[in-house]
Amino acid sequence: MSFSDERRRIDPAPRAQSRRARTVRTVTQAVFAGAMMVGGVVWAGTRAGTVYARPGELLSLPVAVVKPTLSPEALLIGDATPDLTSPVTQRIAFVLRKFAKDERVADRAATALVREASKKNIDPVLLVGLMITENSRIDPLAKSNVGAAGLMQVMPFHAGEWGCGSANLVNVESNICHGVAILADYVRRSPKDLHKALLRYNGCVRGTNTPNCHTYSSKVYKHANNASRLMVAMGGDGKSYRAPANARRVSKAKAPVKRTARSSTAKKATTARKATTARKATTSKATASRTASKRVRPARSTRSRAVAKPAPIKVPKQVVLGEIKVVR
Numbered sequence: 001m002s003f004s005d006e007r008r009r010i011d012p013a014p015r016a017q018s019r020r021a022r023t024v025r026t027v028t029q030a031v032f033a034g035a036m037m038v039g040g041v042v043w044a045g046t047r048a049g050t051v052y053a054r055p056g057e058l059l060s061l062p063v064a065v066v067k068p069t070l071s072p073e074a075l076l077i078g079d080a081t082p083d084l085t086s087p088v089t090q091r092i093a094f095v096l097r098k099f100a101k102d103e104r105v106a107d108r109a110a111t112a113l114v115r116e117a118s119k120k121n122i123d124p125v126l127l128v129g130l131m132i133t134e135n136s137r138i139d140p141l142a143k144s145n146v147g148a149a150g151l152m153q154v155m156p157f158h159a160g161e162w163g164c165g166s167a168n169l170v171n172v173e174s175n176i177c178h179g180v181a182i183l184a185d186y187v188r189r190s191p192k193d194l195h196k197a198l199l200r201y202n203g204c205v206r207g208t209n210t211p212n213c214h215t216y217s218s219k220v221y222k223h224a225n226n227a228s229r230l231m232v233a234m235g236g237d238g239k240s241y242r243a244p245a246n247a248r249r250v251s252k253a254k255a256p257v258k259r260t261a262r263s264s265t266a267k268k269a270t271t272a273r274k275a276t277t278a279r280k281a282t283t284s285k286a287t288a289s290r291t292a293s294k295r296v297r298p299a300r301s302t303r304s305r306a307v308a309k310p311a312p313i314k315v316p317k318q319v320v321l322g323e324i325k326v327v328r
Contacts, residue, residue, distance in 0.1 A: 076170040077140045082107035089114045091231040092128055100138035105172060109138060109151060112176040120184035125231065125239060127180060129224025130201070133216070140170055152179025195244050218243040 084090050084107060093110035100106035109131070117124040134153040135142050143149045147156050149169040160167035164177035186197040195217045199205065204213035221241035232238035 073141055073170075076168060077105070078108075078168075078171045078173065080108055080111075080173055082111045084111070086114060087236065088124065091234050091236050092124060092227075094234065095128060095227045095230050096131075096138055099132060099136055105140060106138055108172045109176065112173045113180075116177055116180035120180050122180065122184060122187070123239060125228050126220070126224050126241065127183075128227045129220045129222070129241075130179075130183065130198070131176075132223040132227070133219045140172055140175065150175030150179075152176055154178045154182065158182060 082093070082104070084093060089110050092113060093107045096106035096109055097103050100109075113124050113127050113131070116122075117127055131138070131151055134148075135151050138151065140151055142151075142153070144153055148154060149156065151172060152175055154169050154175055156169065158178055159169050162178050162181035164174050164181070166174040168174050169178065183197065183201050186200040187194065190196040190200070198217040198220055199214065202213060202216040204216055221243050224241050228238040228240065
């Protein structure tokens with residue numbers, strides 16, 4: 001037997017074995033691919049009702065891969081995730097976005113307002129009016145000249161006193177928690193007088209904090225009513241607030257002016273100027289009257305006046321014995 005015949009007898013076995021392996025591999029891959037497709041369809045069917053508020057965030061990389069670099073202000077404000085699943089929260093966020101520069105801050109503020117309003121049993125629309133009155137720019141870093149900070153303009157001595165879990169008044173959620181808790185406490189003290197509770201929140205108890213501060217509740221009601229109208233236009237429920245009559249009368253009255261040394265000096269100078277002006281006016285009137293009298297006075301006549309002759313004296317005559325006797 002030659003060498004070629006021996007090779008033909010040995011080669012067919014490995015060829016058949018390799019063909020069988022390829023067939024098994026192909027069938028296995030097809031079954032695995034089919035199983036993956038079926039699993040994907042089942043998973044998609046179970047997730048059909050899920051709605052993502054921010055679909056673009058699904059494409060972001062994990063935190064372990066991308067480390068965000070936040071500024072110190074952003075770290076103070078926080079990075080909580082807003083929850084806009086509630087229709088009320090969506091409408092409030094829509095209203096706050098008209099005032100805020102950062103939409104994410106507006107969404108977080110809306111989420112915190114609805115959550116804290118539910119805890120304290122306060123109308124969230126009223127809280128929206130209060131926030132816009134205190135901080136119309138919806139700026140978490142805003143600070144007043146007396147030290148009030150954050151969205152709700154909370155005074156520093158309230159920090160950490162209301163069970164909010166944080167004393168950071170710049171943080172959106174913490175500041176709103178403090179502000180709503182403070183207002184709820186004032187409402188509890190004045191259960192039938194919301195106007196008085198709002199004045200206490202503003203620090204206007206005796207009217208000495210800020211000039212004309214008794215109109216504070218009217219401003220809050222105005223912004224709350226505007227927000228309510230916007231929410232009604234979006235399909236929600238609305239509530240109207242009306243300031244008490246005494247607050248409306250105070251708002252129409254003129255605010256008292258504080259007298260200082262500078263104002264008294266200015267008043268004296270004004271009085272002196274008025275007196276000088278009146279004196280000048282009197283002098284000018286007298287001069288004008290004299291001038292007018294000179295103009296009205298008639299010119300002297302050059303003709304000589306006729307001298308009236310005296311009447312003749314009648315002397316009675318009496319005849320006595322042929323003589324004339326004059327009786328004087």
